[in-house]
Amino acid sequence: MWPFRKTETRIATSDPFLGEFLGARWTARADIEKASGLAVAHRAVQTIAENLAAMPLKVYREAENDDRQPAKDHPLYGVLHDNFNERLTAFEGREMLNASMLIHGNAYARVERNGRGQVTALHPLVAGSVTVEVLKSGRLRYKHALPDGGTETLLQHEVLHLRYRTADGVLGMSPIQIAASTFGLAVAQQDQAGAAAENAFRPAGALIFPDKLAATGKENVITKFRERFVGALKANEVLILDGGAKFETFQFSAKDSEFLESRKLSNLDIARVFGVPPSIVGITDNSTYSNAEAESRALVMRCLAPMARRIEQALNSALLSPEARKSFLIEHDMSGLLRGDLVTRYNAYRIGREGGWLNVNTIRAFENLSNIGPEGETYVQPLNMGALGGANDNRSKLDDAA
Template sequence: MAFWDKFKPTRPAPVTAKSMNRPVFSRVGPGQAVATPHRYDRLSDEGYRQNVIAYRAVGLVARACASVPMRLYRGDDMLSDHPILSLLARPNPRVRGENFIYNLVGYHLIAGNAYALAVGPDGRAPKELWLMRPDTVNVLEGQDGLPSGFEQKVAGKTQRYGARSVLHWKTFNPLSDWYGMAPLEAAALSVDAFNEGSRWNLALIQNGGAPSGVLYSEAGDAPLTDEQFSHLKAEVERRYTGGSNAGRPLLLEGGLKWQEMGMSPRDMDWTAAKNMSAREIAMAFGVPPQMLGIPDAQTYSNYSEARQSLWEDTVIPMLIEIANELTNWLTPMFGDRSLTLKPDLDDVPALEAKRTARFDRIANAGFLSDAEKRRMLGMGKSAKD
């Protein structure tokens, strides 16, 4: 089963509206809407809603990213009060900043694309930020190789926005200049194998814990009549299928015999195959398998090391990327390109052991002065300095 069936591209109709403090219609042209190169609904349903490994992996990464506050700097000075900080703390009346980042990362991981819309009067700083579901957005291809705008279709209505009004955070896609590639696309075969295995196991339970087979007669002079066949089938379904009938012996008469037709779970190496698929799905999201409860996946000696790897290899790089995307998108709207957003990693529990080791190493370095030690630890000057 493939997840990435393509939409047919459509040519949009121009839409205009007056500038208001709400989602604004912007005239964009000329350009052709390039349809998303995969089916977001299939990715979300089969790869996330019906797959416990992907569901848990996305939740771990998104929740970790949402737990880290963003700090705003002008040069080396951290600002404690600024409209950008207020906007990120409460992007719109419906969500807080943590929920906004959680959903932004979730869209990014499931679709490979995440879109945020800045809403406010033209030529002024935005008042609100709204996330747009990836399957409702098309990128409008510009003449210079850059997007000329974005088009959103919701409830049969089409709205267009200028390129600067929308943040498009996407993954690398070697086959598209306009859309990112979802991690679930790389893990599609593993997702299918895991889900089909779960369905097979459920069907096995519902069929009385026995694999499929056939009833046959070696000495029968004539085949069963339609009435006899229907009666026999109904009796087998009534007496020997379903969880309440699991393990009940099959009583045969009239020379009938049972021949098993399917492979047993042992023949299929059931558990090992399912665990292998789960590990591959976890790998696509950059989550250590043992954090998802996958057995026989002890890459790290303990859970603490696996947790630290999740932060260092996946969460922190993603946080830095989010901070850079928001900096490049928001600061020009506030008229100050000297501003920089950075994630505050000082209080992350998973990195406590590493912070302590670094502090001790620097503090015990006799060849460094106190001022040099404070500077390396990110501290300000002391009163003596």
């Protein structure tokens, strides 16, 4: 017997294919590109990305008394509002970054600055072409693989990095990877439906012969049968069997296995992962006219608003210097998405006007109407209202007005 104990070497790996080959239990996994191509996933990503890109994103200049005005003279204002760069509009660039963050968990853009350090352009990068390194100083370094095979190295201040939920503060995690079981099941169901459609939804069956066939004979029969009858374009072919052969189908329909209901549940799960109401992604089974507006408002409050705040803080941190952040602020204008119907808006304006905190020009600006001049800057309040404890003074003012 060998007197020495053999040293055991173990290698840790997260490769699911290697683990399955070595006998590990199957764990759910989903290919990001394939999973993002699911109809519900695509609609959810596109809805969030488009709405955030369409929402006004402005650079504000902060003044005294917490007053702020759009800083249209700042170079960054035009980048976020008009054109990302000479090839992409601001909408296209923002949509690209939002979709990349929702699909891959990370979105990158190379920052171009002028001599004063102000941002003059943003150049989105493909998420799969960027690797992130943590330097000893704690700052990040980005390596971007160029199309010609080369590599460019970018420092942290040269890159805008948007992250989905992060576990290490360096890289974001893709929601598709976080909910791999949900997307893996949905992809498998779609593949199964595609395979059934390829055979025109005809059930599988068995060819039964009265006599035993040789092994080569079985293979020849199966091959010829597939060539002649398997496939959607061969659904109406005539089947002729001789020699006492019979064809018996296996009667397992999609309804019997509740396959369609299972696919509906998977679609609902995908909508839950992205935090969008079912009707937003086209699932209208339980939708009514009364809850459509409530679901649209839920999309803004529960999905778009947190995502907008995530993006705003990343933009402020990456595109404005610590000194500039004392005077400037990047923020989405969500008022357009939160506006109600015409009657609701006008009632709200009336309350604000009579309460004394809205004037005519402010209300017209909300409705994208032109300014009417100085007379629209006046504020009013009901005559029966006044400062607390100033009843006698208010009475005299009423008498003078009379």
